[in-house]
Amino acid sequence: MCSMKVVVCVKQIPDPAGNLRLDQASHNLVREGKLILDESDSYGVEMGLQLAEQAGGGEVTLVSMAPNSETSGLRTALAMGAANAILVSDPALGGTDALGTAKILAAAIKRAEPDLILAATESSDGYTGTVPVQVAELLGLPSVTFSKKVTVAGDKVIVERQTELGYDEVEVGLPALVTVTAGVVEPRYPSFKGIMAAKSKPVEELSVADLGLDTSEVGTAGSRQQVVSVVPAEARSAGEIVTDDGEGFQHILAYLERIKVI
Amino acid sequence: MTLNVIWVVVDRTGDKVATVSLELLSKARQLATTVEAVTWGDPSQIAEVVGAHGAQTMHSVGDLGGGLPGPAVGAAIADQVRSGSSPDAIFIPQTYNGRDIAGRLSARLDRPVLTNIVDVEESGSGLITEHAIFGGTEVLRASFTAAGPGLFVIRAKSFAAEPGTDGAATTDNWNVPDLASTGAAKIISSHVEESEGPKLDEAPVVVSGGRGLGDAASYQLIENVAKLLKGAAGASRAIVDAGWVPYSHQVGQTGKTVKPTVYIACGISGATQHMVGMKNSKNIIAINKDQEAPIFSIADLGIVGDVKKVLPQLIEALEKRN
């Protein structure tokens, strides 16, 4: 393939290092303030850029669904080298579940007519890990999840897919959807030039109606599941803490003896 | 019992049943009058163990011809549901294949999924699920609001696998509809990364290492202790991402959930995403040079010290005893 069009799904999320919390009333994750590029998706972006280069040309289009016309995370990925982005943002999308999200992403991805769609195996905030495969099914495409290595060979991709016992080598013709695990590639740091260029790269913003979808399929209305309650988990308390003075290992041995492990 | 029929997706590890599926079958048997298993490949090899864990019947979509289970199993289940033989709930293990099946099935049936479930309880005529969120610091309970079978994607170690005295499950075949290009991905070859000793999520002793080990070579200390205690070696994500050990060793939110008799955390800070995968261990021992490390807040025994000093001494002492 001489020119490959890659779509990378990127989720923009509240900083996981900060305090994630649920709204008391709606039980939805509070997504206010600045959102950032989910680190899990930085691997997909890097992979997309590398594969487009390997294919001898092509470009990476980002697709994201996020509240309040959020673009900070998109700008980070554009600064890494993605060419453009499609952002779906609509007040009707609050409380959308995984399937609703997949419907939105699938409709947006379709517009880009990609050869390859990349996503992370799971996001850092919701981590259902089902959205990408739902997207593939909605688009009628094959999918390979949990890949730790992806190579393009003509109009096919070869993927090393993680298994319980090791990995499977899986081959699939394009177009296809592939999800990547963390650490598959080393995401590049955006250069100063990249950051400047990202400011003027095109971000097309769409509403639910623009995608030809009905607002009853998405948002809280479309989600058909409810949170019953949220309570603090039972805390486990600390036990004995000793400072190692060269005899620390003896405490471990004694403990293991007491619980009959040795 | 609240429910009439639960279907349980039976995932396979090599030619064996994935343990998590036996856990789900055992739970389903407590909740429903009829439990049916859905699998792929040759069902005869596993009919006995699946039957013993509570399934009266097992449906197989047959040989996948190198295809991945997701599209075939998802489509076959969707067809059965649409043709009227719908169960009250479908339990799917949160494994690599299980997630693929759940995603395919959900989109085919236009049904929502609940994922990362760690417990299920009866409530009125339905089920309420429990999810450990924010690194297990909070418990969220949820339920489906629409009619039709709910898709429950459940994490390993949520229930005990308890074989009963029931005989082998009777088996039959389910037809797979035309998958068009959704089934186009084919496995060309399978690679087994040999590991000695018990499996991480089944071992009675788990010894895990983190960034505090300092370098990849020091992971050998972890492997040595694990071997001497006939346990398995685990890891934090920090050292998996750093490439010191393969992902299969990772414990935590994005890795495995373990519940051993004893978990020994060495040079691991105790991030919530790590703790959610191990805090239900019966006993927890932690070695960390920082006495403020969060891991100490859940440790039964904490050693404030250098892993590079404590572990070699522990190894020497254990070797002497053997």
Ligand SMILES: Cc1cc2nc3c(=O)[nH]c(=O)nc-3n(C[C@H](O)[C@H](O)[C@H](O)COP(=O)(O)OP(=O)(O)OC[C@H]3O[C@@H](n4cnc5c(N)ncnc54)[C@H](O)[C@@H]3O)c2cc1C
């Ligand atoms: C703690 C918690 C638990 C939840 N549990 C459930 C549940 O059990 N069932 C359910 O239906 N919903 C659940 N949700 C809601 C769910 O997280 C949202 O619907 C979310 O929009 C999509 O799911 P995800 O982030 O889990 O996706 P995942 O399937 O984990 O995401 C995988 C990848 O898909 C791509 N992707 C996902 N979302 C987007 C996006 N908005 N824009 C671009 N790319 C994207 C990214 O590449 C991402 O890494 C939960 C939310 C929270 C906060």
Ligand SMILES: Cc1cc2nc3c(=O)[nH]c(=O)nc-3n(C[C@H](O)[C@H](O)[C@H](O)COP(=O)(O)OP(=O)(O)OC[C@H]3O[C@@H](n4cnc5c(N)ncnc54)[C@H](O)[C@@H]3O)c2cc1C
């Ligand atoms: C969405 C998401 C999912 C994640 N999923 C997981 C997951 O599944 N599993 C997981 O583990 N993490 C996960 N993480 C990462 C997690 O947040 C932490 O970054 C990670 O667990 C830290 O690993 P660590 O404890 O080895 O390293 P650090 O946090 O760097 O801790 C190293 C510890 O070693 C101690 N130390 C240093 N030197 C020595 C010495 N010589 N002797 C003794 N102690 C020493 C230090 O005091 C410190 O406490 C996830 C993060 C996110 C955002």
